[in-house]
Amino acid sequence: MAIEGDKDAPVHFDRHAPGYIHEFESTTHELHGKCPIAWSDTYGGHWVASGYKEVFEIARNRTLLSNHHDLEDETSPYRGISIPRPDSGQKTRGGFLEMDPPEQQDYRRILDPYLSPAAVARWKPMAEDLTRAALDARIEEGSIDFVDDLANIVPAVLTLALMGLPLTDWEIYCEPAHAGVYTPPDSPDIVRVGQLGMAMGMRMTESIMALRAHPRPGMVDALIQGRVCGQPLSDADIRDTLMLLIGGGFDTTTALTAHSLEWLSEHPGERDRLRNDLGGLLDSATEEFLRFYTPAPGDGRTVAADYELSGRQLQEGDRLWLSWAMANRDPSVFPDPDAVCLDRGANRHTSFGLGLHRCIGSNVARATFKTMVTGVLQRMPDYVCDPAGSVHYDTIGVINGMKHLPATFTPGPRLGAGFDETLAWWQERIDEQQMAAPVTRASAGTRQQ
Amino acid sequence: MRVHVDETKCQGHTLCAMAAPDIFELSDFDGHAQAVAGDVPPHLEDAVKAAASTCPEQAIVITG
Numbered sequence: 350m351a352i353e354g355d356k357d358a359p360v361h362f363d364r365h366a367p368g369y370i371h372e373f374e375s376t377t378h379e380l381h382g383k384c385p386i387a388w389s390d391t392y393g394g395h396w397v398a399s400g401y402k403e404v405f406e407i408a409r410n411r412t413l414l415s416n417h418h419d420l421e422d423e424t425s426p427y428r429g430i431s432i433p434r435p436d437s438g439q440k441t442r443g444g445f446l447e448m449d450p451p452e453q454q455d456y457r458r459i460l461d462p463y464l465s466p467a468a469v470a471r472w473k474p475m476a477e478d479l480t481r482a483a484l485d486a487r488i489e490e491g492s493i494d495f496v497d498d499l500a501n502i503v504p505a506v507l508t509l510a511l512m513g514l515p516l517t518d519w520e521i522y523c524e525p526a527h528a529g530v531y532t533p534p535d536s537p538d539i540v541r542v543g544q545l546g547m548a549m550g551m552r553m554t555e556s557i558m559a560l561r562a563h564p565r566p567g568m569v570d571a572l573i574q575g576r577v578c579g580q581p582l583s584d585a586d587i588r589d590t591l592m593l594l595i596g597g598g599f600d601t602t603t604a605l606t607a608h609s610l611e612w613l614s615e616h617p618g619e620r621d622r623l624r625n626d627l628g629g630l631l632d633s634a635t636e637e638f639l640r641f642y643t644p645a646p647g648d649g650r651t652v653a654a655d656y657e658l659s660g661r662q663l664q665e666g667d668r669l670w671l672s673w674a675m676a677n678r679d680p681s682v683f684p685d686p687d688a689v690c691l692d693r694g695a696n697r698h699t700s701f702g703l704g705l706h707r708c709i710g711s712n713v714a715r716a717t718f719k720t721m722v723t724g725v726l727q728r729m730p731d732y733v734c735d736p737a738g739s740v741h742y743d744t745i746g747v748i749n750g751m752k753h754l755p756a757t758f759t760p761g762p763r764l765g766a767g768f769d770e771t772l773a774w775w776q777e778r779i780d781e782q783q784m785a786a787p788v789t790r791a792s793a794g795t796r797q798q
Numbered sequence: 799m800r801v802h803v804d805e806t807k808c809q810g811h812t813l814c815a816m817a818a819p820d821i822f823e824l825s826d827f828d829g830h831a832q833a834v835a836g837d838v839p840p841h842l843e844d845a846v847k848a849a850a851s852t853c854p855e856q857a858i859v860i861t862g
């Protein structure tokens with residue numbers, strides 16, 4: 350007899366379907382109950398791992414799953430992390446997220462000293478000041494769009510700063526980085542979004558060339574100087590890496606911040622509780638919002654060895670979807686999984702992935718999120734979001750994001766310089782003090798050898 | 799109670815240092831954790847258990 354969720358009795362799991370966002374919870378618990386690892390007939394057929402135990406067991410197994418994206422061989426099943434495969438027609442891969450060790454580990458070693466907790470802590474004053482300036486721009490009006498006026502801006506500027514790119518370029522990167530994720534291929538807007546993406550790619554190439562000629566510290570410089578498997582990187586390799594860092598750094602943090610602010614507006618009692626105890630609750634609340642909203646809901650992989658998992662036979666060459674979002678709702682690990690508990694303990698959520706490919710920007714994401722939420726709670730404590738104006742992504746297959754989140758609040762006074770002036774001030778500090786240099790042994794104290 | 803971090807499993811999620819900052823120290827380069835003291839003082843035992851229960855990689859090993 351066929352077992353449900355096996356290859357001869359597949360389920361139909363389509364996370365790009367328009368209704369999926371509304372059926373997410375029921376779909377999740379149905380899969381958990383019937384087949385926490387299931388073969389789905391969608392997108393050419395692929396496994397869907399939704400149970401926490403199943404995701405945990407395989408995601409960390411270095412020989413079982415491959416991230417490799419084979420650009421040489423059209424017939425290869427090794428197709429990287431996107432399901433379905435993007436039909437851009439271009440031969441590009443998603444940076445080191447579509448690589449296996451040892452290549453992937455070389456990239457991580459190059460970039461880690463810019464993104465470690467110690468490296469990120471150095472940027473806290475700037476993130477706070479950018480948040481201050483973004484809120485200043487709206488504070489006298491008594492109205493704000495938390496996506497357009499705050500959550501799109503701070504992560505974008507900070508990511509460019511870490512890379513060593515000019516801060517004022519953030520607008521060139523911002524719109525395509527978000528619209529490129531949420532615009533479906535059949536949208537009338539796709540041409541405009543494509544053009545913005547081209548402009549972004551061109552600016553990136555110009556910046557790489559400029560930094561090759563006149564080096565300045567930052568992640569771009571690290572990629573120019575670095576060696577992967579003993580070889581220097583081409584401009585195209587560097588561009589793929591920067592696209593990955595921008596894709597990872599912009600839209601995800603925006604998505605998390607917007608959803609959290611929306612939830613807090615809908616639960617004013619919890620919002621006041623958080624505001625009155627930021628020291629005690631902000632860390633756990635951040636992890637809980639990460640778990641509940643899982644900004645990057647999953648990643649594709651290719652099965653690289655035959656393996657039996659919970660009674661199903663994975664075969665080499667099978668495609669597989671690791672659903673961080675569904676694993677995060679597994680009641681065997683998270684009691685009352687569909688509720689947000691700001692003080693949840695033992696919250697070993699998978700929102701930054703598990704294993705070797707743990708989100709390299711997790712420390713930046715947490716710090717930026719906490720800075721923005723703290724700024725809003727302190728300066729606009731009575732804000733109310735307008736449900737009629739809030740816009741969620743139509744499809745949450747790639748990022749569980751929001752396009753707009755308007756809100757009103759009791760107006761207050763500005764606290765400092767305007768946004769452009771603030772950017773210029775920080776650009777000067779960055780250049781003078783080489784702020785985007787990596788953490789080095791000399792600056793890192795004595796304990797790490 | 800004794801504690802150590804299995805370095806073959808730790809991926810630098812940093813949650814342990816949030817739960818028990820006096821026990822877990824993070825590398826400045828990649829955020830991977832080390833237990834600064836193998837022996838856990840009694841008043842930090844609960845924090846260390848909380849750290850172990852929150853580590854997504856289940857890399858924290860408590861003995862004794």
Ligand code: SF4
Nearest residue numbers: 808809811812814853
């Ligand atoms: S929480 Fe776990 S994975 Fe993260 S740094 Fe600590 S020991 Fe490592």
